[in-house]
Each structure stands twice: as structure tokens, then as C-alpha cells.
Amino acid sequence: MENIVQASYLISAILFIMGLKMLSSPATARRGNLLAGLGMILAITFTFLIPGMKHHLLMIVVILIGTAIGWVSAKKVPLTDMPQMVALFNGMGGGAAAVISYLELSRGEVASGLKLLAILGGLIGSVSFSGSFGAFMKLQRLMGDRPITYPLQKAFHAILLLLSLFLGYSVFIQFAPSLSGILNMLNFFFVVPLLLGFLLTLPIGGADMPVVIALFNAATGLAVGFDGFAIGNQAMMVSGVIVGASGSFLTYLMAKAMNRSITNVFFGAFGKLRSQEVVKEMKAREVEDASIMLGFARKVIVVPGYGLAVAQAQHKLREFMDVLEDKGVEIKFAIHPVAGRMPGHMNVLLAEANIPYDKLYDLEEINPEFTTADVALIVGANDVVNPAAETDPSSPLYGMPILKAYQSKNALVIKRGRGKGFAGIENDLFFMDQTYMVFGDAQDVLGKLVQAIKKT
């Protein structure tokens, strides 16, 4: 029987890894999740067969109750509230890890090396439980999403952390005269990290929460892994550590994508609130990311400019149009009267590449359509999409009609460098939240995009 259980754990670990791998591409992501789900059902089912298990019936009832609540709440919640649901369910996992540690430690029969792991699992699981709950409350606006700070906050957190470590150590060496003393110590040990986790989320602003949730997610994974070693459960060891590692890496990637560092997220609000006047930066994207954004769009509007002409990228643009149309994406070209260096420059250029005329739209025709476009792809254009022409009376461009690319859901800008346009002024569009930059020569970038989109 033991072997059958082990085999089921092994297979479920393989399914988890394959599922995660499939989650790295939008085309296979959903099946990847289903595959992992299959692994989960397998592991849970065979766990009932472990020799010497009791309370089967009660266990099934409790699982069914949890299943019903989890399913209904996950399906009922509006899509915009998904991040806090992730936080909440992550906290549940951390709490379960803490419970496992608590029961193992209170029984007091764990070997000392394993005891250390159980203590670590309990500590991390508790912090993750209450921290995730704090994140949930912030995102759900149950306590406002502004950073909450007070004097000596950092020092207080440090003291709580040291206290939890000290209590953990005391539990480890059983620094108490009697069994009840140990139990008291144990209770106290779990209370302090619970407090710490919650307090840690207070000074963090709502915008940084995704990174925080990602970090707590990694923490829960690690706690689960440690507990797995402590109770000798292979499924938990492997899956927990995998989540711990991938979650940590993901936290780093997310922070990087948001132009934030992890220390900045956790300690940024200490001492003083983040200044309102944030120095904005252009967000650069890799070709792979851009290709996915484009390949899964419904409608793309291309804004060509002088850079296209300089790079002689019109033929690549034609290829790009063809692969997108193969994917069922609607593609239109927005031609600004002064795009390029002469009127009609773009029309000629695109005609040369056999891009059909009926796909080219001029300013008045296309401007109302940007609001329905998923992506505005700006290829070597700059001033003709600068919103300052509409909003900033002090701008030399003010009053010039522009292509309203800033109204599309996302803007992708292919640009040689970070420099300014022909008019020598900064373009606010490049710093907007929905705008992503792909730096490089237009012909080169378009060529890579064509290859990448073919693969999606």
C-alpha cells in the first residue's frame, strides 16, 4: 500500500512540473492548470490509503465543505478582484502549513533535525497566513490601500522577528520545565509570527500588493516544503520546494516588470511616504512579450513613422501584417499627414511593400477607433502620437492634430533609443502605464516579432 501511495505522489509531482511548464505559454496555459489539477486529485485520493489513517469520514466532510466554499467564492468574485482571492487562498495554504507544524511539535515525538524544519515551516506558514490576510484586506479596501506607518515601525518588526526566532529556538531545545510549559511556549511561538505577518503588510501601498502576494506565495511554498520534510511526505517536499523556488523567481520578475525592487516594496514606505511625484521610466519589453500581446489581440492599429523609413522596414511590416492576419487579428494602419518627412511618405512606403490601400486610414477616420484597439503599435513614430499636443499649451506641438494612440488599451513602441523625436520634446505617451517600449531597429524588431508570433 505504501508503494502505491508513493507512486501516486511521484506521478502527481510529474504532472505538477509538466503543468507549470505548459503555463509558460498562453496557448497551453489552461491545459497546464488542468494537468496540475489532475495531479492534485491523484495525490489527495491516494492519501486516504495511507495505512493507519483514521477519521476518514470526517475528513471527507471537511474537504467537501472547503471545496464548496472555495469553488463558489472563486467563481462568484468579479475578475477585477482576482488578486485578493489569490492572496486569501495563499493565506489558507500558509495556515494549513502552520497547523501541521503545530500538531507535529505539540506531539513532541519529532526527531530534532526534523523539528527544526517543522519550526521553520510553522514560522513561515504563520507569517504567510496573516500577511496574506492583511494583503487581502488592503486590496478589498477593508482597511484602505494607503501605506500605514508609525514611528520605529521597522525596529518593531525586527524585534518581533527576533522574538519569533528566539521562541522557535526555545521550542527546539524544549526550554521549559514541563510539558504544559512547552505547550504554552508553542502557543506563544505561533502568535508572534501571526502578528508579524499582519504588521508587515501595513506600510505597503496597494499598487505594490501583487509583488507582496507573490512573495507570500513563495513563502507558503517553502513552508509546505519544510513541513513535507518534517512529516516525511514526498509530495509536499517536492511541490513545496518547487513553488518556493519558482515563486521567489516570479516575485523578482514581477518587481522588475514594475520597476520596483523587493526591498523598495517592503521598506519603501518606512520613514516617509513615497513622494507623489514619481520619476517615471519607460518600461522596456522583450520581443517575446510583445509578440504575445500582439498575437492574442483582437485589433491592432499600426502607427508608422520616420523610423520605419529609415530602417527600410516596410517589407518586414508587410510580413508582420500577414502573420497577424493568419492569427485572426484585425490590423489597420493609421497614417498621420506629417508622418515621415514628407506628405504621403508612409503611403508610398507601405504601397511599395504591397500593403493594401484599404488598410490605410487617415487621421480623421482612424482616431475614433483607437479606443477599441487592443494594441497600438508605434513603429518609429514619435511626435505624431504625443498627447502633449492636446494637453500641454506650453508644448511646441500644442494644437497639432495627433493620432490618439494613448486611447488604445496598450501601446507598443518600437524605437531605436530613448531619445526624443524630431521636435526634440519628451513624449508623455512613452511613460504612460499602458505603454511598453521595444528598443531596437524597426526592421530587426519586426523580423523577430514575425518569428515569435508564428510560434504563439
Next chain:
Amino acid sequence: MSEIWVALYIFILSGFTGFEVISRVPVILHTPLMSATNFIHGIVLVGAMVVMGRAETTVELIIGALGVWLGALNVVGGFAVTDRMLEMFKKGK
């Protein structure tokens, strides 16, 4: 090979696997992937079942049942949320 070494190997190899499987993930999949890993650490349910199944006293049973309940929520909620996010990646007709 003693058990501690086997455990260490499992730890290290699983860690590298974790890094490896997500190293090429595009930005738009960051959130669904985080949600999926959130679902996968729901495997903690299995451990909670094991400790609940060993409960001797009523207190242990109650605490164990709490763990199982939390684990089940993690598993089911994590899966359903991930699935809903990924639904959005279906191509529009």
C-alpha cells in the same frame, strides 16, 4: 546514502526545477502563473490529512480538521481562480 542526504538532493533538485520551469515566462502570464503555483502549494492539504488522520485527542482532531479545511480551500480556490484567469486567454471569435 543516509536520509539527510537524500532529503538534501530532493530539496536542491526541486529548487532548480522550480526556477527552470518558469524561466521563460512572458510578462502577461506572471499573474496566472503565480496563481497556479498558489494552487500547487495546496498540496499542503495532503499533509494536513496525514496529521488529522493521526489525531488522538479531540483537540488534535479539531486543529487537524481546521488544517484540512484550510488546505481544501487553498486547493479548490487556487485552481478555480487560475482557471478563470486563463479563460481570458481564449481567442475572441
